[in-house]
Amino acid sequence: MSDKEYIEGLINEDRRVIQAIYQNFSGRISNYIMQKGGSSEDAKDIFQDALLIIIDKMKNSDFQLTSSFYTYIFSVNKYLWFNKSKGKSRKSVLLPDDNTLKGDNNIERELLNKEKDTIFQDNFKKLGEFCQQLLTMFFEKKDTVMIAKLLKLTNAHAVRTRKYRCQESLKKIIQKDSRYKELRSNR
Numbered sequence: 053m054s055d056k057e058y059i060e061g062l063i064n065e066d067r068r069v070i071q072a073i074y075q076n077f078s079g080r081i082s083n084y085i086m087q088k089g090g091s092s093e094d095a096k097d098i099f100q101d102a103l104l105i106i107i108d109k110m111k112n113s114d115f116q117l118t119s120s121f122y123t124y125i126f127s128v129n130k131y132l133w134f135n136k137s138k139g140k141s142r143k144s145v146l147l148p149d150d151n152t153l154k155g156d157n158n159i160e161r162e163l164l165n166k167e168k169d170t171i172f173q174d175n176f177k178k179l180g181e182f183c184q185q186l187l188t189m190f191f192e193k194k195d196t197v198m199i200a201k202l203l204k205l206t207n208a209h210a211v212r213t214r215k216y217r218c219q220e221s222l223k224k225i226i227q228k229d230s231r232y233k234e235l236r237s238n239r
Contacts, residue, residue, distance in 0.1 A: 055121040063189065075101070080234075081129045090133060097223050102128040122234075123164060124224050137151060164235070175225045183218035190215060 053061075062071020072140070082095035109115055117124060140225055153182050176184065182203070189199045196208035205211050226232050 055117060058121040059110055061203070062103070063110050071102070072097075073125070077125055081126060084126075085129070085133050087138065088133060094133070094136065098129055098132045105132075109186075119164075127164070130183060163167055167231070169234065171226060171229055171235070175229055176222060178225050179218065179222055183221060186211070186214055186218055187222070 053069070053076070058073060061065075062073075078099050079093075081099055082092060085095040086092065102125060106125060119127075157170060157223055176187070178189070179187070186199065186203060188222075194202075196211045199205070199211045200207055203211070205214065
């Protein structure tokens with residue numbers, strides 16, 4: 053089902069589309085909420101609240117989806133869970149009326165960036181200890197000669213060669229991550 057079909061189906065409150073949304077997205081979003089300390093009941097409540105909010109937003113004539121539908125629904129769910137997990141009730145959750153969950157400078161992009169960072173951090177930990185040390189030193193902008201001495205490599209060229217290999221290893225690990233594949237497919 054396309055993003056346009058999801059939007060039109062929600063606006064028209066099409067039961068078939070709503071079922072498809074639950075089937076295609078609720079599991080992944082529930083897993084996220086449970087990983088962040090929520091229960092399966094919390095996840096169900098948040099997902100339902102998010103759908104109601106999204107339907108309300110989409111009925112606004114100036115609504116414009118600027119990302120994939122999944123990214124949008126995931127962002128709203130994350131936003132709601134963040135508010136709920138901070139002890140706020142659903143009534144105190146306010147999404148901006150000006151549809152700022154779209155566009156370049158918005159919560160959606162921020163949440164997407166946080167998701168990318170989480171994927172990077174999780175996969176960085178899967179690298180070997182040597183690669184983690186080497187790349188960390190590069191992140192800290194240490195000189196290649198100093199890195200060579202600290203890691204007992206022959207010279208700066210050897211450092212750059214090993215850095216390249218470590219980056220390639222990290223890239224392969226990240227590309228195998230299902231969350232990364234999902235983000236890539238939602239572009």
